[in-house]
Amino acid sequence: MAVSLLDRVRSYVEPLILVGISISYLPITAVLHPLLLVSSPTSFRAKWFENFWRIIGPKMAASEIQVEHIDELLSRARGAVLELGPGGGDQMYHYRPGQISTLYGAEPNAFLHARLAEMAAAHGLGGAKFVALEAAAQPGSLLPALKKAGLVPATTSTLPEQGVFDTVVAIKSLCSAPQPQLAATVAVIQALLKPGGEFLFFEHVENSSDPVTMSYAWLLGWFWPLFTGGCRLNGKVDRIILGMGGWDQRSVTTTGDFRGHEVFRYVKGICRKT
Numbered sequence: 001m002a003v004s005l006l007d008r009v010r011s012y013v014e015p016l017i018l019v020g021i022s023i024s025y026l027p028i029t030a031v032l033h034p035l036l037l038v039s040s041p042t043s044f045r046a047k048w049f050e051n052f053w054r055i056i057g058p059k060m061a062a063s064e065i066q067v068e069h070i071d072e073l074l075s076r077a078r079g080a081v082l083e084l085g086p087g088g089g090d091q092m093y094h095y096r097p098g099q100i101s102t103l104y105g106a107e108p109n110a111f112l113h114a115r116l117a118e119m120a121a122a123h124g125l126g127g128a129k130f131v132a133l134e135a136a137a138q139p140g141s142l143l144p145a146l147k148k149a150g151l152v153p154a155t156t157s158t159l160p161e162q163g164v165f166d167t168v169v170a171i172k173s174l175c176s177a178p179q180p181q182l183a184a185t186v187a188v189i190q191a192l193l194k195p196g197g198e199f200l201f202f203e204h205v206e207n208s209s210d211p212v213t214m215s216y217a218w219l220l221g222w223f224w225p226l227f228t229g230g231c232r233l234n235g236k237v238d239r240i241i242l243g244m245g246g247w248d249q250r251s252v253t254t255t256g257d258f259r260g261h262e263v264f265r266y267v268k269g270i271c272r273k274t
Contacts, residue, residue, distance in 0.1 A: 073200040106135040
């Protein structure tokens, strides 16, 4: 079906609006934390993103075209759960606390951890039921954090054969994992699951069907990660999942609202480990 020029323009403006909002928080963060800017540029960037995400995160979590998909996924989470990149915990209300023994939130931005703990407590996952890990999804960051938390033996060079988690969750977070490391990241996710455990994800991936949008996303990609916490527009988690073995069942689908011209193509997946 043909797409109107207006719809295409709206799709292309959406990421620019997000970049503009992010930029607006740069001077605010600089004024409020001038010493951080000088002493630790990395920490300053993390604080800048935290200020930005406290506003944008709840709005994105309330998106009508996404909320039902995310609820479908997170309502399945059970047992020991690892969530990769939970941000400020804006999606936590979808969990069913009675099904979860412990929720581990692997969030690399330590400035968001206090907000994560607040949201966990507000949604029945407080106290010992929630543990924040200062880690990103890629193996070089995640595995040391799991060892530090005592979830993986500190002296081992291999992951436990029986796995660690009943559920691993990624909601719009794997886009921030370096794409050359994404296949290794997904392999580690699979290895961390217990037999029969599930990997649940809702992610935006690259638009591979519209040449104009693909070119536009390529141009955005030169500056987009700088203003969005390392997010990439060329995600390929769907291709990686579909191209690997080790899943007893897997369902990876593009959400039905995608019409072919959008910069953001969302996919959801339910993959059960063999």
